[in-house]
Amino acid sequence: MAQSIVKVSHLRFGPAHKPILDNISLNVEAGHFMGIVGPNGAGKSTLINIIAGLTPADGGHIDLMGECLTRYSRHRLLKQIGFLHQLHDHQPRLPMRVSDVVAMGLPDYAMPWQFGDDKKAILEALTLVDMQELTERDFRQLSGGQRQRVRLARALVRKPKLLLLDEPSAALDSVSQDRLFRLLRRLCDESGMCAIMVEHDIAAISSHVDSVACLNRQIHHHAMKGENIPDDVWRAMYGEHIQIVAHDAGCIGCTPGSQEANHE
Amino acid sequence: MIELLTSFLASSVMSASLLPALLIAVVTASMSVMVMAHRLSFLTVGVSHASLAGLGIAVSLSLPLLPVATIFSVAIALLLALMPKRQGISEDAGTGILFAGSMALGIVLISTATTTRVDLFGLLFGNILTVSADEKLWLYLLASLILIIMLLASRAWWSIAFDAVTAEASGLPVNALRLLLYGLVGLTVILCVKLAGIVLTAGLLVLPAACAWLWGRSLAHLWMLSVAFSIIGTLAGLIWSYAYEWPSGASVVLALCGLFVISWAVHGIRAAIATQK
Numbered sequence: 188m189a190q191s192i193v194k195v196s197h198l199r200f201g202p203a204h205k206p207i208l209d210n211i212s213l214n215v216e217a218g219h220f221m222g223i224v225g226p227n228g229a230g231k232s233t234l235i236n237i238i239a240g241l242t243p244a245d246g247g248h249i250d251l252m253g254e255c256l257t258r259y260s261r262h263r264l265l266k267q268i269g270f271l272h273q274l275h276d277h278q279p280r281l282p283m284r285v286s287d288v289v290a291m292g293l294p295d296y297a298m299p300w301q302f303g304d305d306k307k308a309i310l311e312a313l314t315l316v317d318m319q320e321l322t323e324r325d326f327r328q329l330s331g332g333q334r335q336r337v338r339l340a341r342a343l344v345r346k347p348k349l350l351l352l353d354e355p356s357a358a359l360d361s362v363s364q365d366r367l368f369r370l371l372r373r374l375c376d377e378s379g380m381c382a383i384m385v386e387h388d389i390a391a392i393s394s395h396v397d398s399v400a401c402l403n404r405q406i407h408h409h410a411m412k413g414e415n416i417p418d419d420v421w422r423a424m425y426g427e428h429i430q431i432v433a434h435d436a437g438c439i440g441c442t443p444g445s446q447e448a449n450h451e
Numbered sequence: 452m453i454e455l456l457t458s459f460l461a462s463s464v465m466s467a468s469l470l471p472a473l474l475i476a477v478v479t480a481s482m483s484v485m486v487m488a489h490r491l492s493f494l495t496v497g498v499s500h501a502s503l504a505g506l507g508i509a510v511s512l513s514l515p516l517l518p519v520a521t522i523f524s525v526a527i528a529l530l531l532a533l534m535p536k537r538q539g540i541s542e543d544a545g546t547g548i549l550f551a552g553s554m555a556l557g558i559v560l561i562s563t564a565t566t567t568r569v570d571l572f573g574l575l576f577g578n579i580l581t582v583s584a585d586e587k588l589w590l591y592l593l594a595s596l597i598l599i600i601m602l603l604a605s606r607a608w609w610s611i612a613f614d615a616v617t618a619e620a621s622g623l624p625v626n627a628l629r630l631l632l633y634g635l636v637g638l639t640v641i642l643c644v645k646l647a648g649i650v651l652t653a654g655l656l657v658l659p660a661a662c663a664w665l666w667g668r669s670l671a672h673l674w675m676l677s678v679a680f681s682i683i684g685t686l687a688g689l690i691w692s693y694a695y696e697w698p699s700g701a702s703v704v705l706a707l708c709g710l711f712v713i714s715w716a717v718h719g720i721r722a723a724i725a726t727q728k
Contacts, residue, residue: 239620265622272616281488281613282667288613297607297623325668341617351620 189216191253192349192381193238198247200233207233209405211247217348220375220382222392225402231385232273234402235353238383239270252348266294269342269350273385274335274357279327285337286322289313292341312344313337315370331358339367343374350374352384356391368395459693468579468699471590472685475579475646475655478594480681481601482639483660484674488612491636492657494531497546499640499652501527501553506574506649507560517589521641527553528637532630577648577700579689586645593642600635608632609670646685647700654704659684662711665718684710 193215201207208230215221225231236242238249240261249256251264269292289312290296290304313319316336321329326337335358342350350371356364372395374380386392389399401408401416410416459465486495505523509516527549534545561571573581582590607628610618619625636656643652659681660673667673688703695702 240622241616241620262622262624265620268620270617270620272620279613281609282664282669282673283613284669287669291610291613291617292621294621296621297610297618299603299606338617 189218189379191215191250192217192219193383194250195238196248196250198234198237198244198249200230200237200242200245206245206404208237208244211402211406213400213406213409215381215383217379217381218375219398220372220396221384222389222396222399223383223385223402224387224389224392224399229403231402232353235272235351235383235385239268239351240265266345267348269345269347271338271342271350271352271355273353279334281326283326284322285313285318285324285326285329288326288337289340289344292344294345308344308346309340312340315343315374316340317366332360332363335359336363336367346378347380350380350382352382354385354387356386356388361391364391368392371395455690455694459690462693464580465689465693468582469689471582471587472579472646472689472699472703473682474590474594475642476659476681476685477678478597478639479643479655480659480677481598481674482636483656483658483681484663484670484677485601485605485608485612485632486636486656487660487664488609489632491633492653493543493546494528494633495636495640495656496653497531497550498524498528498637499644499649500550501557502640502644503557503574503649504553504560505557507557507564510564511560515585517586517641517645520644521593521638524641525634525637528633528640529630532633573648574644575648575650576698577644577646577651579646579699580692582645590642590645593638597635597638597642600631604628604631605670605674647704651700651704654707655681658704658707658711662707662714665714680707680710680714 191214193213195211195213198211199206199209201209211234213221223231223234233242237244238251240256243258252267254260254264256264286304286306286309289309292312293305293308296304310319310322313322316339318333318336318340321333326334329337335355339352339355342352352371356367359367368391371382371384375382375397384392384396393399396412398409398411399416400406401410408416486492502520502524505520505527506516508514508523509519512519531542531545531549534540534542534549540548572578607618607623610621610623611625611628615625639656640652643655647655659677662680662684663673663676667676684707685703687709688706689699691697691706692699692702
């Protein structure tokens with residue numbers, strides 16, 4: 188049995204009368220690639236931020252790599268986590284080379300005695316995202332998609348046991364999106380990394396991930412590969428007005444007949 | 452020109468003030484990189500003006516000026532770091548409130564002080580030429596402390612400036628490091644008061660990195676350029692001050708402004724040529 192990387196038990200966040208997250212329980216093992224889908228305001232980013240140790244939960248328990256996440260263990264545990272958050276500041280200001288940005292992801296980057304970065308690790312991470320030709324380029328001069336790939340390299344350079352991604356494909360075209368999901372799939376399979384990714388578009392991720400958690404305050408359904416997501420789960424998440432459209436039969440949540448791909 | 456330089460270096464007043472001025476140039480240039488990266492330009496204006504209250508308290512109670520002003524400036528800077536989070540007040544509004552209130556308190560205290568030893572013009576606009584032995588010692592201590600902390604924390608601060616959320620998710624104590632940075636800005640402000648005075652201090656803490664920003668390609672590169680611009684500006688300003696008997700602080704800030712205009716214009720022309728090609 189693979190090692191448990193993230194174990195969330197009865198997690199709660201927000202005011203008791205109107206919680207943002209309520210009774211969330213998950214167990215994700217090494218090598219597992221999980222997608223989290225849900226409508227706006229469902230608490231997807233909040234859940235990722237809580238697992239990343241950025242926001243303390245109001246109730247429940249989180250184990251990372253078999254160790255309880257507390258304010259004391261946080262620093263040590265987070266060194267094994269890669270994190271790619273939702274983009275807010277689209278226009279970077281600081282003069283930095285691509286390799287400098289990736290170096291920031293190294294576990295000991297900020298240590299005062301750290302002189303000279305691990306260039307081999309930086310090049311490896313950039314090669315993973317196909318940006319190895321641009322190591323010396325000014326980060327500000329890259330396109331939005333290129334910047335996002337560099338940010339992903341920054342998250343990967345520490346060779347994390349757990350990679351948390353909050354809508355990583357937002358700045359990417361469909362080809363780059365597919366390449367990103369394939370890369371994440373490969374890293375999970377080959378290195379045993381566990382990835383948890385928030386995405387809006389289940390159709391884009393469903394053929395790559397091992398499971399999909401449908402979240403809207405609570406986890407309404409956790410579908411494994413090949414499993415159908417019932418219509419009532421979609422309606423519970425998005426309301427009665429959604430259109431359920433038939434889609435590729437080989438992905439999670441999709442079986443021939445009335446299956447979901449787009450929700451409006 | 453050579454005659455002017457020879458005479459400048461031979462002057463006992465100038466040679467005595469040269470080392471402190473260059474030390475201030477190196478420290479402020481280093482700090483200005485972080486001030487620009489963390490968008491703290493207005494904070495430096497606020498803290499420098501607020502330090503007048505610290506000086507006013509020192510004058511009223513006949514306490515040593517620089518130590519009291521140092522404690523006051525660091526306290527104000529830390530208060531500015533904490534106030535927005537605690538009370539929901541935006542940082543610029545908080546800075547404006549403390550800036551105006553402290554400056555008003557400082558003016559009242561100094562104007563009502565019975566002592567006549569206060570050089571108000573020197574406090575407001577700086578005069579490195581009158582630096583005393585005690586002040587030099589205080590300046591060297593502060594400068595060493597600031598440079599050591601800068602060396603230890605610069606990569607963490609740079610990482611926070613680039614992406615604070617990811618820095619925190621990497622395990623960096625972002626809030627504690629921010630407080631340290633704000634406190635250090637307070638210390639640096641006091642360091643500058645002797646050279647540029649309360650009114651012009653922000654110039655020393657913004658202009659060197661602003662000149663370098665257009666050319667820097669990495670933290671180390673930016674830092675070196677910022678120090679180079681700062682040293683050139685300080686030397687040019689002191690020589691002007693000596694040649695035309697201008698106030699030293701204003702001359703240095705004017706020289707740095709001139710360097711910024713040149714740097715900005717050359718960068719613009721270069722970018723225009725590159726676009727045409």
